[in-house]
Amino acid sequence: MNTSEFYAAGLVEKGEEIVGSFKVSCREKNGFLVLTNKKFLFVQRPSGFFSKGFDVLYSVWWNEVSSISTSGLLSKTVNVTMRIKDNITKLQFTYDGGEQIKNMITKRQFAFDGGEQIAEKMVICKKNYVEPTTIEATKVVIEEANKDKDNAMVILQKRLAKGEITLEEFHKLVTRI
Secondary structure, eight states, X not given: OOTHHHHHTXXXXXXXXXXXXXXXXXXXXXXXXXXXXXXXXXXXXXXXTTOOSOEEEEEEEGGGEEEEEEEOSSBOEEEEEEEETTEEEEEEXXXXXXXXXXXXXXXXXXXXXXXXXXXXXXXXXHHHOOOOOOOOOOOOOOSGGGGXXXXXXXXXXXXHHHTSSOHHHHHHHHHHO
């Protein structure tokens, strides 16, 4: 599958990139498993002749994934267990190898590793995922304020109103302006 369709449909956020996509089935629905550096999505084409884009059936951040495993002998199923808030959910993705399965039968190979490849890629994505952190500023430094005394006064008044500085600090800073 050409990943440009996923980008064009707006499935990927700014700063996010697609690592892989696979044609799979999950809970009796056929679609695509899209792996990004931040999450995985299970999407399906909408029904209808003139429909475009994708319907998102599942979207899970990597930090919500508890485990990734495979099961099955011939056709490997990828089992993903996740914890979203206090709920534990398990999804099973069966890889639709199509041409790869046909080639396997003609070559008389009886082991199909499509699910293993998906699971390996998912584990790599999960390991590489860095949870976003928020940095909170607790101190504001005013350097540009000396150029504009009125602006500096407004900034200091706002800091005093927010409780960032005391009344004494406010008076000391005002006398320096």
